[in-house]
Each structure stands twice: as structure tokens, then as C-alpha cells.
Amino acid sequence: MFVGMTASGGGGGISESVIQAELEAFAKATYFADNELAWVQAVLKEKSVANSAVRMVFDRDGTEYRFEATMEELMRRHKTLPPLCNPPVLEGIDDLTNLSHLNEPAVLHNLQVRYGMHNIYTYSGIVLVALNPFAHVPLYSQDTLEAYAGRMRGELEPHLFAISEDAFQGMVRDKRNQTIIVSGESGAGKTMSAKHIMRYFASAHEGAGAEAREEAGAISRVEEMILATNPVLESFGNAKTTRNDNSSRFGKFLEIRFSERHTIEAAFIRTYLLERSRLVFQPPTERNYHVFYQLLQAAAAGGVAGERLGLVAGGRALTWRDFAFTAASGEIPGVDDAVEFRSTCDALATIGVGAAQQAQIHAVLAALLHVGNIGISGASERAGAAIDDEGACERVVELLAVDGALFRKWLTKRQIVTRSEKIVSNMTRAQALVVRDSVAKFVYAHLFDWIVRTINSSLLGSAAAAAAEEGDASAASFIGVLDIYGFEHFEHNSFEQFCINYANEKLQQNFNRHVFKLEQEEYHREQLKDWTFVDFQDNQPCIDLIEGKPLGILSLLDEESRLQQGSDQTFAEKLIKQFGSGSSGSGGSPAAGFFSKPRFGSDRFTIRHYAHSVEYAAEGFIDKNKDTVPDEIQNVLKASGDSLVRAILGSDDQAGALDAKLSVRAARKPTLGAVFKHSLASLMETIERTESHYIRCIKPNEAKAAWAFDAPMVLAQLRACGVLETIRISCAGYPSRVALPEFIRRYGVLVAQAPLAPQLAEPPGAGREDAWCRALATRILDAAFAAEKGRFQVGLTKVFFRAGMLALIEKLRVERLNAAATAIQRLVRAFQQRQRFRLLRAAALRIQRSVRGHQARRRFHAARRERAALRIQCLVRGHLARARASERRRAVVKMQALARGCLARRQFRAARCARAAVKIQSLVRGYLARKAARRELHVVTRMQARVRGARARRELRRLREEARSAAHFKDVTYKLEGKLMVLTRQLDESQARAAQLSDRLRRALDDAQALRTGQEASVERATAELLARVAELERAKADADAQCAQLVVARDAALADLENAHVESTRQQRDDADARERLEAKLAELETELAASRAQLADVRAQHLTQQQQPPAVPLAQPPPSLHHVASGADLTASIKRSDTASRWRAAAGFSATGYELADQQQQQQLSQPSATRRPPPPVDTGKRSTLEERALSPAANAIGEAAEEDGAVYELRSEDEVREMLEREENLITEILNELIGDLQVPLPNLDAEYQPPDLLFPAHLIGLCVIKMFQYNLARRIDRLLMSAIARVQKKTAAFESDYTSAFWLSNVFELLSIIKTSMTEHQSSSHEYADSERAMNDGMQYLETLLSDIYFGWIKDLQKRFVKFIIPGVVESEALPGFTASDSGFFNRLMGTGPRESTVKIENVLSFFNHIWRTMEFYYVDRAIMRQIMSELLCNIGVTAFNNIIMRRNFCSWKRGMQIQYNLTRIEEWCKTHAVSDATRNLDRLLQLVKLLQLQKSTDQDIDIMFEVCDLLNPAQIKKLLSIYAVSDYENPIVGPVMNEVTRRAAPSEKTDKILLDTNDLNDQVLYLTARKVPAIETYIPPEFGMPRIRALVDSQTDMAYDDEADDDLVPSEYDYPATYGHALN
Secondary structure (H helix, E strand, C coil): EEEEEEEECCCCCCCHHHHHHHHHHCCCCCEEECCCCEEEEECCCEEEEEECCEEEEEEEEEEEEEEEEHHHHCCCCCCCCCCCCHHHCCCCCCCCCCCCCCHHHHHHHHHHHHHHCCCEEEEEEEEEEECCCCCCCCCCHHHHHHHHCCCCCCCCCCCCCHHHHHHHHHHHHCCCEEEEEEECCCCHHHHHHHHHHHHHHCCCCCCHHHHHHCCCCCHHHHHHHHHHHHHHHHHHHHHHCCCCCCCCCCCCEEEEEECCCCCCCEEEEEECCCCCCHCCCCCCCCCHHHHHHHHHHHHHHCCCHHHCCCCECCCCCHHHHCCCCHHCCCCCCCCCHHHHHHHHHHHHHCCCCCCHHHHHHHHHHHHHHHHHHHEEEECCCCCCEEEEHHHHHHHHHHHHHCHHHHHHHHHEEEEEECCCEEEECCCCCHHHHHHHHHHHHHHHHHHHHHHHHHHHHHHHHHHHHHHHHHCCCCCCEEEEEEEEECCCCCCCCCCHHHHHHHHHHHHHHHHHHHHHHHHHHHHHHCCCCCCCEECCCCHHHHHHHHHHCCCCHHHHHHHHHCCCEEEEEEEEHHHHHHHHHCCCCCCCCCHHHHHEEECCCCCEEEEEECEEEEECCCCCHHHHHCCCCHHHHHHHHHHHCHHHHHHHHHHHHHHHHHHHHHCCCCCCCCHHHHHHHHHHHHHHHHCCCCEEEEEEEECCCCCCCCCCHHHHHHHHHHHHHHHHHHHHHHHHCEEEEEEHHHHHHHHHHHHHCCCCCCCCCCCCCCCCHHHHHHHHHHHHHHHHHHCCHHEEECCCCEEEECCHHHHHHHHHHHHHHHHHHHHHHHHHHHCCCCHHHHHHHHHHHHHHHHHHHHHHHHHHHHHHHHHHHHHHHHHHHHHHHHHHHHHHHHHHHHHHHHHHHHHHHHHHHHHHHHHHHHHHHHHHHHHHHHHHCCCCHHHHHHHHHHHHHHHHHHHHHHHHHHHHHHHHHHHHHHHHCHHHHHHHHHHHHHHHHHHHHHHHHHHHHHHHHHHHHHHHHHHHHHHHHHHHHHHHHCCCHHHHHCCCCCHHHHHHHHHHHHEEEHHHHHHHHHCCHHHHHHHHHHHHHHHHHHHHHHHHHHHHHHCCCCCCCCCCCCCCCCCCCCHCCCCCCCCCCHHHHHHHHHHHHHHHHHCCCCCCCHHHHHHHCCCCCCEEEEEECCCCCCCCCCCCCCCCCHHHHHHHHCCCCCCCCHHHHECCHHHHHHHHCHHHHHHHHHHHHHHCCCCCCCCCCCCHHHHHHHHHHHHHHHHHHHHHHHHHHHHHHHHHHHHHHHHHHHHHCCCCCHHHHHHHHHHHHHHHHHHHHHHHCCCCCCCHHHHHHHHHHHHHHEEEHHHHHHHHHHHHHHHHHHHHHHHHHHCCCCCCCCCCHHHHHHHHHHCCCCCCCCCHHHHHHHHHHHHHHHHHHCCCCCCHHHHHHHHHHHHHHHHHHHHHHHHHHHHHHHHHHHHHHHHHHHHHHHHCCCCCHHHHHHHHHHHHHHHHHHHCHHHHHHHHHHCCCCCCHHHHHHHHHHHCCCCCCCCCCCCCHHHHHHHHCCCCCCCCCCCCCCCCCHCCCCEEEEEECHHHCCCCCCCCCHHHHHHHHHHHHHHHHHHHHHHCCCCHHHHHCCCCCECCC
């Protein structure tokens, strides 16, 4: 006995008003019992209630059912009214407890309807009812599994995955262990259900520990082993029965243990009551355990050593017919035992059983097969039993490695031990057969136990497994899955059925108490007042009858089993004597009422179980309970030479502790009943400590036919598994309950005409909504049931109803709505008739007016046509005449025009050719003349220099000769004497001038010495390079000759200056021979040193082979030392001139996107070492940007003039040497790029006050691209690698967190721009030189890494967007009721009867569109490529399509035509947004969702409707259409989907049902590919924001512009054969 609860007033009688209210509900159909169909529906045909008598007549297909009773009988419950049918709107509801009429036939009918719609799962309160479909159903795919992960129970359609997730969340949330109890009779699908539950736990929440796994998505080793236990245990513990092809013949409790991070870390398995007798006997058409048939098939296929195992004889493989233990039945249709054997072996290897041990297991299994073939003969007990088949016995001895003599001896003899001696006697043939079979059962049972222990050791570890075996449950959190046999009732019920039903009695008691506990907690939580506790009978007396001490059935069985002469007959007699109706021991015992003796059979007894009374045959109880093998043969087996056999049987000694617990004396071995009782008690303790979840598996028909429903069979199982008991307990209280807001919204119409109290007229303010709802609900109930206040209660959040009351109030609501609809129809029809009359009258007048007007118009049109005909003839004739004249004139004019045009074009072409020839001739002649003039000038100049030099030398010799002659000397002496004083003065002046000239010479010598020192250092540095490039120097000899010619001209000019100085000094020193000689010596010495310097300079120039103008030789007049950074004054002047006269347009026009033309030629050159100068940064225009073509250049003169300003100065690169040096050796350049362009860069945020252009946001990509391209020009492969890899790593680090959409969009745009720049450059590169192979490889590798980086940023951002966006999809697209004046909340009402349904969504479709606008505007602001923008929006729309589709197809409350209209409206808003933003193509991702919504709104009543559905919804596969129709929620005034419609849909879906998927594939971005084509970048923008320093990058940008202009200026000086392409420009095309 235990206490339950019910409403007050639920005593022995019912008031007449209640009966009257119940009779009013009889308006349509009710149920009547039927022998074949269990219950049938009948429609009310006649009802009369008069003179306290009730009479009703019902009809079903011509068969009448009558009900007659008096009010007194109904009030006293002597008779009960027939159970009512539920309204059509509740057909196929997914929770049985939500039925308005909660009764046995209604439950059965609802299950039948859902099963006919191919919905195999249904809730019944806390129980999940699962009907076996006996067919493939697409309900267990990985997508379905993931759909239930993280969802609350009731949110999606009923499913065992929902129960599994509820258990997991309970473990995580409540920190309490969980148990899932899967029960049902054989063939109901328990094993498959348990298998799917284990798969769910191993797969659904694997992401929690993904960080510690090698591969994302890969399950752990423990999870893999848990899944591997299924094929092993199925092979060794499952068999084919008449009811099931894969029936579990043992009970299993699997503990899945979880770590603190809620990942599976271990597991433990307990087994109960293996059916040992099946090994030696199987009924016809049934099989032994699967493993034996698998072994035979493997031996036939050569998978095992068949000859060694004795499974192949004479070259023929033995079959199941050749062995006594397997001869009852053979193959299972559709099952390949050889394939299953390989699966079993693989699973054994997974759990740690190696190939050697597997071979030993195969030997033991083969030995057991041969044990069954050992023939035993014997005519009498005195003669004794003897072994007939020595071959089989020899094979057993060989395979088990036991002593053959002892094995044969104790197989036919027995030993009786007395106090003084041991007596060996012969056995009879029957006794020997029992021993033989006992040996087989003994070995197989221990083998099965050993396999289970091996599994536990692998899953838990040896020490932990041993502790768990002893009951130490100190492990972490766990979820237990109990796969236990259901209640069994056969024609012949033996000891196995007794134990199974005993276990189900214990489980049912736990279930009943759990249900009462939940009901009691619900009533307390809602603070119901008018309910009291009542006594509720449970099955404890039946349990006491079985396990009671000291005189329970199990106790009596153990007592009889220990007696030497105990037998099944005496055991049955003791039971009848103890518990029979007339026995002395039964007097007053509650348990005695559950035991009875059948009318026939003295060895039979009947026990009244909770589900059904079962008659047991006592035959075999004693032997099965003993289940012992003689000690002598046990010792023989334990002494086996096979290590596995010893390990298997040695485990029997390890059960000593358990034996001590179960036995009164340690020497007495416990019976099988005692062991089972102890195991069951331990199991119940575990269940009591956990939160229980129940899955009741139902077998719908005996023939295992697909989708066939046997109502009586299902009803019997519903009674047996406790589903109806749950309903009966619920009906004792308030089984129906509705949330207060839903109740007010739905049933508020019942008080619409009654005046409300002032405090109820309007909703109150915040904080008083609950009190207002309760008061208004009470007002509604009082208005509807003024006299039935005891049949409902208003709780804190729900309204509770007694059984049937919800249907009654629903009936009142329908009547009120029907009355309102009738009044509306009356008014509308009257209005329509008045409108119709007015329209007819107005139409008659309009017709008359129209006819009269038509006749007048016909007369008018006839006259007008006649007049028009004359006018037309006149006009046409004139027109034809004019047309002919005009045509002739046009022809003449056209011919003239053609002739004149031809002549004019011919003249024009002749003139243009002549003009072009003249132009070409003028250009050629001018060029030739200029070339000849330059050549002539050059020759004349050289000739003049040589002639003048010769003349000067002759004059010098003449002067020397004259000086030596005496006459001349005498004349000179006379002249000198006269001019002595003058010369003395002039000498003083000459000495002063000589001193001044000496000082100038000294300075010149110092400068020359410094120049020589620098040139010598340059020569030394270039020597190593010159040695390696001798061959290259020879090829460039022509260029060197030209350079030398220029140097000769410069030298001649210097010589001319020197000779002039020499003449001047000679003239000044005529009067002083000594001074003249010193001056000549100094001049000669200066000439020698200058010539040496020129020779060295010429050698250096020839060695470097430069293509640029170098500074000429140092003249006597040197520039001031303050300009020592510039090579020479002449160079300065030339540089200023070039800068001032550069042609910008020619520089821009000659630019190549990559500069490869320059690179291909400059690889032939050896560049000199650069010399860097400092200059201040140029002024920056903060308002505009410029490319290299548009940028204004600062004149070189101004730059040199401002060289003294050192603060804020940046590098100036004036030559290609300096550019190459910086790109190749300047480490700070890469650091500057990484820090200022990437690392320290602050992403600009969208601002309405500032307008950004592409260069403002894409400058990092363009500047990095500029550096990469220049490095490629100079063939700097390593620098390209370093720059690109470092930049990619820095950007990847910058975007790894995806903290902001702005950062992601900014770098996505820049990376794509950089990739496009490099690809554009590589596309234009046409060089085929092998020397560029490394650089090309570096560029290609860089592009690949950039593509990877672009993909990482794209997919990472998409995942982040989807993670945030998925929260808006269901509430914003599916639940949002944005359609004005229309609500779809009614569709989910009966799914939210328990108050668990979602309230009105706070997220609207506007929130979804706002999210789209934010992402779109962000991408537009940062100039993300249009293709990327479209693809991102496509991904988001795909996310909507998949997520919404999968949620709708899994949730019944979303499947209604009203909800379909709301969703279609929301999707239309999304399509309009896409059309506005030019991404209409992306809406194709919503096509399936749109078709699903259309399907919800289509008619579903006839075959034509089905054709329309399949035609309109061509993108949906038949399985999806079938699923939608099976869970479709019928709205008010909508006809339910009838059986023929579902049958036709099922027929169409059958051919492809195995391959069709119900859920759409989730948008897994790991499998997506970013399909983009880099755009062609027309120009490299060189804009640098003013706030950025970056001196090296600024110098690089400016140097390229300067050099481009310098090269164009040099074009006027260099002959055409030495023209070079421009080094750099800005256009990329």
C-alpha cells in the first residue's frame, strides 16, 4: 500500500449534476468493446433521458450498440457511461495525457492513428511509447541526432533521442545520476532502442571534448568501445525467437560514466539472467545464440580454421543441421552470418580481445557444438549410461584441452560422498544427458560472463571494474541504460518467465511510485487546495508473495532445491498448501490474494501480476534453480590445459564474496533464484538513487509485418508496460491542465457577453499579471461551470481539470463560436442579398442605356466610315505619287553621295599617305642630320683638340730651344736688365699668385686623394663580383666602349683646361726660370695623378657596367665641402635640370604593371652601392589621394636646399641601387610594414560624418603589394617569402578572435585586394628566364597562402555570424507573427496544454532584416568584393532555409496552415530585402522552405490534393512530405487527414524511403569551398594617411616616381639603340 492523491469529492458516488453534464457531452461518437478490434467507434443515433432513465443507441456500419441505465446506477457507479471519443482536432496528438477524454480506447485509437501516419513515438506523460515499425524508418540519421542535441523535451517531436537528451541535461543541470529504462516484450525493439540511445550519448555531445582529440568530430576510444559492445553482446546473448529475429535473452544495465566536463570517460555493464536453457533446447523455428551460426558460416567461408575446430569434415563444411544444439532452425532472411561474424571479431578486437584469444573463444564455441553431438546410450540404471559418439567426445576433449578419461568417466558416472567413503555409481541415460547439457550451459554461461568482464575491464580498467563488480559506485556522474525483458505470458511459462515477471513487478512498483511523486510535486507547486490523499493499491503484495521471507515462492524454491529428494511436484504442492485459498498459511495474508491454483494440473500455479494473471508450470523449476554441474566434472574442466578455459572457469572462484552474502553457510552454493534476487535488489537500489526515464517498446503485431497494427495485442502490452496505469493514476487527480494565458486566450469567449468586474476589465500593471490571470480564469470557469466547481482547480500558473472536463469546456467554446458564426453568416447573407438586388437593378438600367447608345453609335459610325473612305482614297493616291517621286529622288541623291564619298575618301587617303611619308622623311632626315652633326662635332672637337695639342707641344719645344740658345739668352738678359725693377715687382706678384695656385692645387689633391681612396675601396668590394662575371662583362663590351667614349670627351675637356693653365703659368714665369721650372714640375705631377685617377675611375665604370650617367672627373674648381653628400656640382646641375624638365605623361605611359621589362634587363647589370641622403618629408595633401601618375614631384633642387632640416626626415632613394639595397637589406622595412600597416593599425569605424573612398581603406593591401612587386623585379625570392609569410601570420593573428564585424570585413577586403594585385601582376609577367624561378615560386606560394588566409577569414566570420544569427531564425522567421490581423498561436495549443509551449516571440522579422542590414552596410563600407557579399548573404539565407526547415519538420506545433501563412509572410519580407539589395539569386536557398510552407497551406483531403502536393512541392522528397503530413496539426474547422490520404502518401514514399533524408544537411562550413576570382586591379594606389610615419615606405613610393621621370628625361640624351623601358608607373594595365 502506498498513498496517492485525488480530488475531493471523488468518493463512492457522483452527484446527479455531474452525470447530467457528462450526458450532455454525448453528441457524436463513443467507444464500445470488441473481441476482434478491442475497441470500436460508434456514432450516436438516439439519446433519451427521462424519468431518471438513460437510453442511448449508437450505430457503426449498420451494427447497433445500446446503452441503458438509471440515474441511480450511474450515480453509484454500478454502471459507467461508454468512453467518449476525442474531437478530430486531437487526432494523432503526440502526448496521450493531453487527450480531453483520457481513457483506454482513446489511448489505443491515438496510438493507432499515429502509427498509421508512421509516427512510432508518442509521449504518455513521463513515458515514451515506441511501436516497432518492422521497417526502415529515417529517424536515426546523424542530422536527426544533432537536431535533438541541446533541445528540451517536448520542443521537438517525440523521440528516444529526446529522452536521452533529457537525461543528459538532467545529469548536467541537477548533478544527479540518470537511468533510462527500456522495457517491452520480445520483438518490441528494446535492443535497437538501447543501441540508438548509446549511439546518441557517444555522438551527440562529442564536441565538449573536441579540444583533446586528434580530429574534430572523431569519437573517443571509450565511446568507440561502448558502441563495439553491441555486436559482441548481440552475438553471444541474442537469438531468433518466434517473435523477434534478434531477441535479447538476457537483461543488461549499461552505466555510461561522464567526466566533470560531461564527456564519456568510462562505462560498466551488468547482465541479468542469461537464458542458459536456450543453448541446449530451442522451440521449432527458433535459433540458438547467433554466434554459433556465425562461426559455422565463417568456417564454410574459410574465415577460421574449420578443420582444427572440427567444423569441416572430409572437405565439407558442416552446417547448422549437423549439430544437435543448432538443428531447430537455420538462416534468418536478410542476415549474412559471415558478415556478422566479421563484425563481431572486429568488435572483440576493439574492446581488447586479441586474435589469439579470439581463436581460443572459437575453440570453446566449437567444443560446445560438439558437446551436443555426444551420443549417450543406456537401457537401464544397472547397465549405466555409455558414450556412443567417441569422435565428438574426442573433439570436445581436444578443443577444451581436458583429461579425456576423466571427462568420459564423470559424464556417465556420479560420486556420492558420505562421512566414511565416496561411492561412485552409474547414471541413467536421462541423468547423463542432463549432465552433458549442464556442462554446455555451465561453460557457455561462464564464457558470457568472462566476455562481459573483459568488456568492463576495457571500458573501466581492471581495478575499477573489480570495484564496480563489488558494488562500489563511487564513480562520477553516470547515465544508466537498462535494456530489460518485458512482461511475458506464454502458453507454457517456466522458471525464466517467473524471474522476468518478478523483475517487471519490481520495476512497475518503482514506476508507480515515481508517477505519484511527480503528481504530488505538481499539485504542491501549484498550491491546489481541494485535494486529499487516498489509499492506492500497488503490487507490493505480489512482490511479497514472490520474495517474502521465510515463506515466499523463492524461499520455498530454494528450500526444495537443497533437498536431496526435492522435485517440481513437491514444490508445487508446498506452494498450494502455503498460499492456496483453503490453506492455513494464507489466512489474512494480502499476498494470498495474488496466488491461485488452476482447475487442471497439480504441478501448476497462477500468480496475479499487475498486468495479467500468469499460469506457471512447476516442471523444471528445481533443476533450473539449482543450475549446478557435478563438482567432479567441474574440476576436470578447471584443470584444462587451455589458458582461456581456465580463466573462464576460474572466475567462478572469484564469486566467493557474493556467495557468502547469499548463502547461510559458506559451503552452500547459492541458487540461481537467489543470485537473481540479489542482482535485482542491487539494480533497484541503483534506480532508486537516480532520476528515471521510461521507454516502453510495443510490438504492434505478431507476424512482424511492416506497419500492421493488431489492436488487442497492443492493448495487452499497454496494460503490461504500465502506460494505462499511468493514465489511471493521472485520472485519479486532475489529468488535464492548461497554462493560464493560453486558457484565457482560448476560452475568454465564454464570458464575452457577460459584464466583467472593473478590476478584470483591463490587464493590470507589471507585477500583478499572475493574480489577474487567476482571477479572470476563475471568472471564466464560474461562468461555464457554476455547479461543477469541484471538477476544476486554478493553480498558480495552470488550470487543472478532472477527466472529461476539458472536452466539455471545449464543447462550450465550439458552441459559442458556432452561434457567433451563425449570427455573422445571417448578417452577411442578408447584406449579400441586398447588394445583389441593387446590383441587378443598376445592371438593368445600365443595359438599357448601353443598347440605346449602341444603336446610335452604329448609325454614326456608318456615316463616318463612308466619309472616311473618300478621304482615305484621296490621301492614299497622293501619298503613292509622292512616294514614287521621293524614291526616285533619293536613289539619285544616294548614288551621287556614294560617288562623291568614294572620290573624297580616295583623295583623303592619298593626302594622308603623302603627309605621313613627309613626316617620316622629316623625322628620319632630322634624326640622321642630328646624328651626323653630333658625330661631326665630336670628330671636329677631337681633331681640334689634337691639333691644338700638337701646336702647343711644338711651341713649348720651340720656347725651350730658344731659352737654351746663347744669343737669345743675351737678348733676353739685356731686356731683363731694363725691366729688372718691373720684373722684381711682377715676381712678387707671381709668387703670391703661385702660392694661391699651390693652395688650390693642394685642396684639389686632397679631394682627388679622397676620391681615389673611395674608388679603391669600391674596387676591392667589386673584385669578388667581377671575377664571377667576366663572361658577362665581355658581352657588355659595346656598352663599356660607349661609356669610355663619354669619359674621353670629359678627359679632353679637362686636358684643354690644363693646357690653358699651363700656358698662363709659362707666360707668367718667363722672367723667372726657377719659378717656371717649379710650376711645370707641379703641373706635371698633377697631370700624372689625375691621369691615374681617371684610369681607376674608368676601370670601375667598366667593371660595374652601369646604364646611368655617372659624375664626371673632378675639375680643378671643386664645390664647397658643405655639399659633400652630392657627388659633384655638375651632377647636381644635371639632376636639377632633369627634375625640372621631366615628362610626366611619358613616364606614366611607359610604366608596366610589374616592371618586369626593367627586371629582365637589369639582371644583366651590376649595380653600385647606394648612398643615402636625408631630406625632409614632402608635404601631404590630407584631402586628396594620388597615384604615381597623378602625384606632384618635389623638385630636386628644393629637396637638396632643405637638406639641413633634420627633424622628421625620411629616407630619400635617388637610384635603383638604393631601392634594391633597401628592399634587400633593410630589416626595418618589413618591421615597419608589420607594425604600422597591420599590427598597430586601428580599423576605421563607419561614420556618417566622414566619407571614405577605397584608397582610404585599402591602402595596406596596395602598399604591401607595391613592396612585393618591387622585390619581384629585383628577384628577391627570400624577401618575398619573408614579407608575405610575416604579413599573413600577423593578419591571421589580428583576425583570429573575430571580435568585431568591422575588423573581419576590413581585413577580408584588404586580403582579397592584395591577392588581386599579386595575381594581376603575375598575369602580366611574361618573362621565361630560369633565374626568376625562385621568385615565381615565392609569388605562387604567397598567393596560395593568401587564398588560405582569405578562406580562413571568410569561413571564420561566417561561422561567427551564423552562431549569432541562428538565435534569430526560429523566433524571427517561424514564430514571429508579423502578418497583421492574423494569429497562428491556435495551431500549437494542444501541444502546449502542459504549459510548456513557447510564448509570443520577442524577436520579430524586423530583427532578422536589421541583422541583414548591419552586415550588408558593414561590407559596403569596407568595399568588400561584391561576389563575397553575395556569397555571405547566400550562406545566411541557407542557414535560414536549413534551420527553419529542420525545426518545422520536427515540431508538430509549427505544422499548421496558420503558421504556414505567417512563415510565408516573413519569407516574403526577406525576399523583398534580397531583391532590393540585388541578391535575389541567393533566395534559391529558401526554395525548399517555401515549398514546405506551401504544403502546409494546401488541401489534404483527396487523391487530387495529393497529386497537387507532389507537383507543387517537387523539391521535397516523398519521405519529407510523408513526415509533414504525419505531424500536421489540424486547426479549428479543418478536417483531419484521413487514412486513405496517408496510405497513398506512404505508397509513394515507399520506393525511396531508405535513401531519402527527412532533415536537410546542416550547413557544415568545413566542407564548403570559397569560389572567387581575383579581380584585375587597374592601378596601385600609393596613398598614405597623414597620421602614418612610415619613412621607408614613403621613400620607396617617391623614389619610384622620381626614377620614372628621370628615365624619361634621359631619353633626349641617350641614342635610340640604348632606350630602356620605364622602371615603374602606376597603371596596372
